Amino acid sequence: MNIGQAARRSGLSSKMIRYYEAIGLLQPATRSDSGYRTYQTEDLHRLAFIKRSRDLGFSLEEVGKLLTLWQDRERASADVKALAMQHIDELNKRIDELISLRDTLGELVAHCQGDDRPDCPILKDLANGSGCCDQG
Incomplete structure (x- = not known):
């Protein structure tokens, strides 16, 4: 899906999604042949995690730590x-x-x-x- 679709499905703006990519909370999106960002279902899960964390008031730094813990199955x-x-x-x-x-x-x-x-x-x-x- 493109960034607009990902934004609608995640409840985040396209600008926020690009920002989360820029600061490393979200892996850079793959690009289509025409250069548009494309997102996968796993990206939506990560965006939902980030959004919920932010809704609970966690700072961006804390969200980064939570993402690391979330991905670490040995934690x-x-x-x-x-x-x-x-x-x-x-x-x-x-x-x-x-x-x-x-x-x-x-x-x-x-x-x-x-x-x-x-x-x-x-x-x-x-x-x-x-x-x-x-x-x-």
Whole structure:
């Protein structure tokens, strides 16, 4: 199948498929006599694996490691589990950061009158930043 067909079947864009080839997550496609990329069923399986991994939030580097483990029939499932657990830890940190951001913004919104006056604690906080600059 050509890249357009592979894109439709995998749920990825043609651009992403070319990118995954360029960075080595996907083997370069074979080329037809006219120079068009052609993909096989195994390429679709690999693309589905990449897409699902990315949907779960794995970085491109982690996807590469997962692909290596997936192809290694001698690998220990403990290696896969360790990588997944590390990713869960990173997700939990990001969740904590997002909760903190939400709570901070919620506090600012709660203190904003939301009326016609120009005084706005949200903008005041943004202008004050993280204390990086002199207030003088």
